Amino acid sequence: MTSAEDEYGQLLLRPLDTEPPPVSTVSIAKALADGRKLRRLRRIKMYCAGTATAVALVAAAGLVIAPHAPGRERSAAPGGLSVSGDASGTGSDAPGPVAAVPTSGPLPSSCTVLPLEIPGGYTTGEVLGADPTGRYAVGTAGATDPEVIFWDNGKGIRATVPGQDPELRDVNRNGVAVGTSRDDGGYHAWIYRDGRATELAGPNNATADNIGAGGAIIGHVYEANRYYPVFWQSPQEKARPLALPAGATNAVVRDVDDNGRMVGHVETKPWLWEPSGFGHELPLPKGVQSVSEMWIRGDWVSANDADSGLGIRWNLSTDEVITTEINSTRRRNSARPINAQGWMVANDREGRPFLTAPDQSPFRLPLLSSEAPSTSEYLNYAVELSDEGRTVYGNSYDKGLKAKAAVVWRCQ
Numbered sequence: 001m002t003s004a005e006d007e008y009g010q011l012l013l014r015p016l017d018t019e020p021p022p023v024s025t026v027s028i029a030k031a032l033a034d035g036r037k038l039r040r041l042r043r044i045k046m047y048c049a050g051t052a053t054a055v056a057l058v059a060a061a062g063l064v065i066a067p068h069a070p071g072r073e074r075s076a077a078p079g080g081l082s083v084s085g086d087a088s089g090t091g092s093d094a095p096g097p098v099a100a101v102p103t104s105g106p107l108p109s110s111c112t113v114l115p116l117e118i119p120g121g122y123t124t125g126e127v128l129g130a131d132p133t134g135r136y137a138v139g140t141a142g143a144t145d146p147e148v149i150f151w152d153n154g155k156g157i158r159a160t161v162p163g164q165d166p167e168l169r170d171v172n173r174n175g176v177a178v179g180t181s182r183d184d185g186g187y188h189a190w191i192y193r194d195g196r197a198t199e200l201a202g203p204n205n206a207t208a209d210n211i212g213a214g215g216a217i218i219g220h221v222y223e224a225n226r227y228y229p230v231f232w233q234s235p236q237e238k239a240r241p242l243a244l245p246a247g248a249t250n251a252v253v254r255d256v257d258d259n260g261r262m263v264g265h266v267e268t269k270p271w272l273w274e275p276s277g278f279g280h281e282l283p284l285p286k287g288v289q290s291v292s293e294m295w296i297r298g299d300w301v302s303a304n305d306a307d308s309g310l311g312i313r314w315n316l317s318t319d320e321v322i323t324t325e326i327n328s329t330r331r332r333n334s335a336r337p338i339n340a341q342g343w344m345v346a347n348d349r350e351g352r353p354f355l356t357a358p359d360q361s362p363f364r365l366p367l368l369s370s371e372a373p374s375t376s377e378y379l380n381y382a383v384e385l386s387d388e389g390r391t392v393y394g395n396s397y398d399k400g401l402k403a404k405a406a407v408v409w410r411c412q
Helices: 003-013 028-041
Strands: 111-115 125-130 136-141 147-152 155-159 164-171 177-183 186-193 196-199 206-211 217-223 226-232 251-256 262-266 269-273 279-281 291-297 300-305 311-315 320-324 335-338 344-347 353-356 381-385 391-398 403-411
Touching: 111 391, 125 381, 125 391, 136 164, 136 177, 136 403, 147 164, 164 186, 177 217, 186 217, 206 251, 217 251, 226 251, 262 291, 262 300, 269 291, 269 300, 291 335, 300 335, 311 344, 335 381, 344 381, 353 381, 353 391
Parallel strands: 125 164, 125 403, 164 206, 186 206, 251 291
Antiparallel strands: 111 403, 125 136, 136 147, 147 155, 164 177, 177 186, 177 206, 186 196, 206 217, 217 226, 251 262, 262 269, 269 279, 291 300, 300 311, 311 320, 335 344, 344 353, 381 391, 391 403
16 A cells, blocks of 8 residues: 555544645635525535535545555446445444335326425425435425424424524434534534434534435535535544545535445546445446536436436446436436436426436426426425335425425325
């Protein structure tokens, strides 16, 4: 192992309690303001969604990804799809037996859209995340100073997360959620379990964006005018930096699966990280130069072509890369989550969400209101698709309320 590889291994294997990567030239105050603007738009449940103003991430000087770190998974060469990792959880978040998911099946023939129950007399709400079984969801209620809401089988309860602008952004199949708030000192990352929020262990100024059933959590650290992607291998540990190739200046982690594998993009390239934090690039289809947004579920990964809105699916078990013509004006966020069967949710040119599966005709999801403003693509969209494909959480425009409403689609 080279001295550079040894340095990287030491950084990855210890918590983030040392000097982070060098400072970039972008204002963190502007980044915080951009984050609040993105949160209002709710295009996606991540703070650092594709935006014209991006905060630069500067990798630590002289650090490179070791092609093979002793005692850890071997990361495939760029373009390879072979992966390995430990799917076992730790602590109380360890998943129990997971029901088998069919490898393929027919898309639903009918779906009903239902507003979710909103406690506290609120009329509007928004889903930000849901679990892959279709039982749990998290989001907010109210247009100004929104309250945090936790849904269990459609029943909404108020959840308390300390700080300003609190949110729960994702929840796993065990009903454990993660989220973020802020104060004058920056962001705070939280885990919400059994009705109580507990701040995650260091570093400071971190967000918690997604959680897998095994307890792995992903987020970002904002420090000294930059951000960089991190992961908690379990809620009991401190965050660690994700491995980046030498010279990388911009990276985002988007989603984490139950087995701890993570996806995102480094620069504009799709990236798959193993549970250890080491990763590799995923191959792009011919003609695609970059991606925005990514999701992972089982052996499936989905993303958008950042330029055309083309939906992209990677089957990690077969090395197959599948493209889907979305035909959407909302290019960067047209394709949305994927489930363990390889089904994907997307938005069409009219701003309506639909289900799509390999070798099947797409199925449009019904809306609360047939009429919607020209910005309906930002008002009607899915957030999570259950593995069995019969429950979809998301948001739909309510003409009577003249606002976006939190909804669930029940399909058969």
